[in-house]
Amino acid sequence: MTESQPETNPSADTGKKSMDEIMALCKRRGFVYPASEIYGGINGFWDYGPLGSQLKKNLRDAWWHDVVMTGCRGKTGPDGNPVRVVPVDTCIIQNPKVWEASGHVGGFNDPMVDCRETKSRYRADHVKCMGEKGDSSGQIYAFIDGDDASFEGALKKLGKYKKKNLTRDEVDICPLTDLSVEELAITVGPDTKEVGTLTEPRAFNLMFKTYIGATATEDDIAYLRPETAQGIFIHFKNVVDTTRVAVPFGIAQTGKSFRNEVTPRNFTFRSREFEQMEIEFFCHPDEAGAWYEFWRDWRMQWWKDLGLEGENLILREHEKDELAHYAKEGAGTSDIEYRFPFTAPGYGELEGIADRTNFDLKQHQDHSKKKMEYHDTTRGEPLPNGQPKGEWYIPHVIEPSAGLDRGVLALLCEAYTPDPERPSKVYMKFHPRIAPIKAAIFPLVNKDGMPDKAMEIYRAVVQRVGAHGFVEYDPKQNIGKRYARMDEAGCPFCFTVDSETLTDGTVTVRDRDTLSQERIPAGDVPGYLAERLGLGS
């Protein structure tokens, strides 16, 4: 997760949009509510209302359809064949050994110490303390273990305090974690001159902990998954063995993940409970580079096609020094980043595409002692009978990992369009494909048979597009008010029955974005809509 610093000019829209106003609209129109709001809320958790949950479902469905059901919408992969992706749905809680293998436990359970003055944070087991040998009175000096400059600094400070020159052999050293609270209070931090700036060591485990079974002892500890990816890796062999898939192929999964973020911030952007849409694409090591580029470019195009066009969306290749441990040897890592109002003029990550090499499968092979090698019968020297000899290898993995909630947030921010000219002052310009309300059917006035005709059209439209989003029927209040309401909800098309409908059978179609109106036969409404929603006429 990066919020990159500005590189492009902050001219475009999102920087000027007010996050407060977007949040107010989300609440007002039922997109997003604070979780547990009537009890005062709960930090880092958000719930979706009726429009929000449908919007989120539409985004997830679009991903599922485009990735899993149609293999990148029928695109041809770098190997010249259709792209194959199959789904799994794995548990949030797994054997804790999964997280030991993935590296999530370990680096995570380390207690940390903060310096209140310099705001630095140290791993508690990396900080050591010194005092004069044979004289335990007075201040204690902390330094970073293994860092000579830090050691010398502490030695110098101690010597100055004791008013004598001390050498390495004249001090006692102990781990910071051995200090009592009282001793910590008279300890000088590694980068300060005053005592008492260090906090007590605290665990910063970003994984949610829970207990399996009712007894809840230390032996029963389990974790809520911090990513869905590991559920895919641990079933790689199962999928290969039970499905007629052959490398290269992908396994996809959507689902909730949990991270005990230090600071949840920025609306739903950094939540403690969030949903991911992850693909692990397995391929031969020699082809990893080509597949990395394929996924990186296609995933970028995918977000663009959902309406995140223009300068607010960028593809950012990671610098070598910020690559994660698993990606160091790979072809690279890219982030698809969106310029949110709260990151502008910087960007926030929507999706990361990483070449993870064979790191994960190898880790699981090492920890589980189960072979993760794949027998590729299309490779190897030709045998006398003309067939290839076959090749055993641990596939490399390209991982396009997207944040569903972040995607929803980006769609909300992108759609939010202030327009002082129209009565609502703002409208939500959702791409019709992901708009939660697909259409509204209005009688111009609530009499003269118009409601009956409108209701008839409403039923036909629900029949045709109801599986993809809401269809509204609203006969109350004046027509302008109803249009305005639909603008705020982001409904792309409104169909209105008027007196002409009763004589010539046509209705008006109001386009949300252009405000233009045209007349079409009432019977054509479902087809007209289906075509514009990408469902075919």
Place this chain on the structure above:
RNA sequence: GCGGGUGUAGCUCAGUGGUAGAGCGUCACGUUGCCAACGUGAAUGUCGACGGUUCGAAUCCGUUCACCCGCUCCA
């Protein structure tokens, strides 16, 4: 985790110790006939929560929770 700010109706906010308010929105009825029109009426609040001071607290004090901003963190 640190510092700053905010919290009153669905939304935006006024209200500095003495009866809980406005605009918009929502609902009903009437009117209206293509962009939040008009009329009449109605509902809606433990003033974020808990505790204290006071005859009396939305208002003063303490604690706490949530959100926003800046640091920090983001394996």
